[in-house]
Amino acid sequence: MSDTFKAVLLREADKKVTAAIEQVPMADLPDGDVTVRVSYTTLNYKDGMVLNGIGRLVRTYPHIPGVDFSGTVETSDHPDFKPGDKVVLTGWRVGEMHWGGYAELARVKGDWLVKLPDGFGLDDAMAIGTAGFTAMLAVDTLERHGLTKDQGDVLVTGAAGGVGSVATAILSNLGYSVAGSTGRPDQADYLRDLGVSQVIDRAELAEAPSRPLAAERFAGCIDNVAGTTLSNLLTQMKYGSAVAAVGLAGGNDLNTTVLPFLLRGVSILGIDSVMCPKERRLQVWQRIAKELPMRKLHHMIERHTMEDLPELGKAILKGAVRGRTVIEIAGG
Numbered sequence: 605m606s607d608t609f610k611a612v613l614l615r616e617a618d619k620k621v622t623a624a625i626e627q628v629p630m631a632d633l634p635d636g637d638v639t640v641r642v643s644y645t646t647l648n649y650k651d652g653m654v655l656n657g658i659g660r661l662v663r664t665y666p667h668i669p670g671v672d673f674s675g676t677v678e679t680s681d682h683p684d685f686k687p688g689d690k691v692v693l694t695g696w697r698v699g700e701m702h703w704g705g706y707a708e709l710a711r712v713k714g715d716w717l718v719k720l721p722d723g724f725g726l727d728d729a730m731a732i733g734t735a736g737f738t739a740m741l742a743v744d745t746l747e748r749h750g751l752t753k754d755q756g757d758v759l760v761t762g763a764a765g766g767v768g769s770v771a772t773a774i775l776s777n778l779g780y781s782v783a784g785s786t787g788r789p790d791q792a793d794y795l796r797d798l799g800v801s802q803v804i805d806r807a808e809l810a811e812a813p814s815r816p817l818a819a820e821r822f823a824g825c826i827d828n829v830a831g832t833t834l835s836n837l838l839t840q841m842k843y844g845s846a847v848a849a850v851g852l853a854g855g856n857d858l859n860t861t862v863l864p865f866l867l868r869g870v871s872i873l874g875i876d877s878v879m880c881p882k883e884r885r886l887q888v889w890q891r892i893a894k895e896l897p898m899r900k901l902h903h904m905i906e907r908h909t910m911e912d913l914p915e916l917g918k919a920i921l922k923g924a925v926r927g928r929t930v931i932e933i934a935g936g
């Protein structure tokens with residue numbers, strides 16, 4: 605057996621981060637009680653940031669990115685896992701603070717792993733990945749707040765992206781009327797196939813709002829964009845509704861008045877997939893298995909290899925990656 609493994613390794617020199625495929629000594633694997641042979645990983649917006657050294661998410665180099673992976677346990681000192689178990693990891697700052705899934709091997713804490721949910725292959729798990737998990741978490745959080753399908757249109761911003769595509773497919777499958785905003789009008793057919801009934805031009809929501817309240821339009825929202833888009837859509841939320849704040853693809857600021865909150869009882873619900881407690885994780889994965897149609901999941905994926913990751917990392921930051929990206933490492 606080789607004493608090295610292949611990985612995307614990030615190095616920092618002169619404050620510039622560069623990515624290369626390298627053979628890494630097994631002895632360099634970090635501490636952890638479970639070693640996983642990675643089958644698949646994926647590409648999330650945060651991976652794009654890490655691959656390009658943006659946002660100071662990584663403090664120590666050399667670093668292996670990849671915020672999620674699926675694979676098979678190779679060795680374990682954790683009571684819940686044994687060699688041969690199929691597992692999935694999302695979150696826990698893996699790929700940021702800890703070495704991640706852009707590698708043939710990953711060593712992590714067993715407490716961070718979940719067993720591959722029934723009904724999924726290892727590749728399906730990464731077609732879903734952090735983005736899909738977060739989409740389900742956001743839908744579930746809105747429903748816990750009181751969202752029901754008879755209340756009207758639910759808006760998904762950044763609809764052609766990863767979180768947006770999975771959120772659209774789930775909402776539509778649950779019977780919601782989904783309005784999808786996108787900056788890519790050429791993706792209208794793709795979005796309609798996922799279940800969007802109304803395609804909204806991203807530019808329509810991107811302007812700063814001219815008034816603190818506008819006509820009540822949306823019964824709920826999954827927002828991947830933030831910035832002026834979030835300021836704007838807050839003025840258009842229906843009485844008692846909520847926005848699940850998921851992303852920051854359009855900036856991390858928020859300028860608003862309190863009037864949507866005080867006069868319409870609108871709420872912003874924060875969505876965090878990274879430190880989400882294990883019990884809630886398992887419940888969310890079970891719901892994904894029930895509510896996400898596999899045909900739609902398969903329609904939204906593109907397949908790539910580890911070698912493509914540096915370029916893909918640039919593309920996702922430009923909003924040029926559609927749906928979900930599955931990266932085959934060892935397959936299986």
Ligand SMILES: NC(=O)c1ccc[n+]([C@@H]2O[C@H](COP(=O)([O-])OP(=O)(O)OC[C@H]3O[C@@H](n4cnc5c(N)ncnc54)[C@H](OP(=O)(O)O)[C@@H]3O)[C@@H](O)[C@H]2O)c1
Nearest residue numbers: 649738762763764765766767786787851852853854877923
């Ligand atoms: N809170 C959490 O736990 C959590 C978990 C996962 C992801 N996130 C965040 O959620 C967001 C989506 O993640 P993702 O992995 O789905 O990324 P993604 O695939 O890149 O999707 C983001 C989408 O936002 C739109 N967009 C991109 N740049 C924009 C801009 N400047 N202005 C307006 N819209 C823009 C694009 O959609 P269109 O082409 O359709 O307009 C793009 O596809 C990211 O900000 C990510 O960091 C948060």
